[in-house]
Amino acid sequence: MGGGLPSDARTMVVYFDGNYVDANDAKVSVFDHGLLYGDGIFEGIRIYGGNVFRLDEHLARLELSARALMLAIPQSRAELAAAVCETCRRNNLQDGYIRLVVTRGVGDLGLAPWSCANPTTFIIASKISLYPQEFYDNGLSIVTVPTRRIAPDALPPTIKSLNYLNNILAKIEAKQAGALEAIMLNAQGHIAECTADNVFIVHQGEIITPASSSGALKGITRGTIFDVARDIGVPIREADLTRYDVWCSDECFLTGTGAEVIPVVKLDGRVIGSGKPGPITARVLAGFRQRVLVEGTRI
Structure with missing residues (x-):
C-alpha cells in the first residue's frame, strides 16, 4: 500500500497545470517522464514574511535549465510568478518553502521525449526544516x-x-x-x-x-x-x-x-x-x- 499525504499537506492547495486543486487531487500520471526517467526540472524557493525571496532569479534559472534540457515550459515567467504567489496566498503561507516542478509530461514507456506532448507543471507551498x-x-x-x-x-x-x-x-x-x-x-x-x-x-x-x-x-x-x-x-x-x-x-x-x-x-x-x-x-x-x-x- 502506498503512503498517504504528509499530515501538514492534507488541507494544502497545489497549483497543477493551471488549476488550484486540493493536494489529494494533485496527481501525476504513471506515464509522466518526470516519474519514469527523472526527466524534468525544479526550483526550491523560500518565502519570508510574505516576501518570495529572489523569485525572478529562481524563474530565470528554471528557464535556463529548461533550455539545456530542450524542455518547453508551458507558462511564461510572469504566469509562473503569479502562480507561485497565488499558491502561497491560498495556503496562507507567509514563511516557508515553495517547490516548483516542470516535467516532460505524459509519454510512452520509451526514452524518447518527443512522445510527451504536454509538460506537467505543479507548485507546492509548504514548510521545510532540514536541520534542527x-x-x-x-x-x-x-x-x-x-x-x-x-x-x-x-x-x-x-x-x-x-x-x-x-x-x-x-x-x-x-x-x-x-x-x-x-x-x-x-x-x-x-x-x-x-x-x-x-x-x-x-x-x-x-x-x-x-x-x-x-x-x-x-x-x-x-x-x-x-x-x-x-x-x-x-x-x-x-x-x-x-x-x-x-x-x-x-x-x-x-x-x-x-x-x-x-x-x-x-x-x-x-x-x-x-x-x-x-x-x-x-x-x-x-x-x-x-x-x-x-x-x-x-x-
Whole structure:
C-alpha cells in the first residue's frame, strides 16, 4: 500500500497545470517522464514574511535549465510568478518553502521525449526544516562520502534537474556515517558541493567556494552570499578546494534554499577552527537575514 499525504499537506492547495486543486487531487500520471526517467526540472524557493525571496532569479534559472534540457515550459515567467504567489496566498503561507516542478509530461514507456506532448507543471507551498536549530547554534559535523559528483560533461550541475539519485546515494552514506550532511568530491578529487548545499570556507579573512566547473550548483543562496560578502567588506572568490583546505580552514559554512546558512565545525573528524561557529559566518548569516525580507516579490 502506498503512503498517504504528509499530515501538514492534507488541507494544502497545489497549483497543477493551471488549476488550484486540493493536494489529494494533485496527481501525476504513471506515464509522466518526470516519474519514469527523472526527466524534468525544479526550483526550491523560500518565502519570508510574505516576501518570495529572489523569485525572478529562481524563474530565470528554471528557464535556463529548461533550455539545456530542450524542455518547453508551458507558462511564461510572469504566469509562473503569479502562480507561485497565488499558491502561497491560498495556503496562507507567509514563511516557508515553495517547490516548483516542470516535467516532460505524459509519454510512452520509451526514452524518447518527443512522445510527451504536454509538460506537467505543479507548485507546492509548504514548510521545510532540514536541520534542527541546535546545529545552527553549534554547527554541523559532516563527512566526505565515496559517491562522487556527476561530472559536468555528463550532466552539468548548473541544470537543476529531477535527477538527484547521485545526491541521494551520498545522503545515505552520510547517514550511515552518523552525519546529517556530506561533502561530495568531483572526479579530480576537488570539493564539488554537499548533497543539498553549497560549501564555503573562511581562510585568513577571505571567503572561498568551489566554482560550478568543479560540480557546484549555481545556488541562489550561494549568489546571495557574494552580495552579502561585498556588503560587509569581506573578500570572496571561487577556487578549487580539497578536503585539506576545509580541514585547515578558519571557518566553514554551507548554504542552500532549504538550509539557508549553517555553520560546519568538523569534517571527517577534524575540528575546524575553534570548533565553534566563527565570526565571519555570523556576519554572513546576519547579512543574509536582512536581505531575505526585502529582496523579492510580495505575495
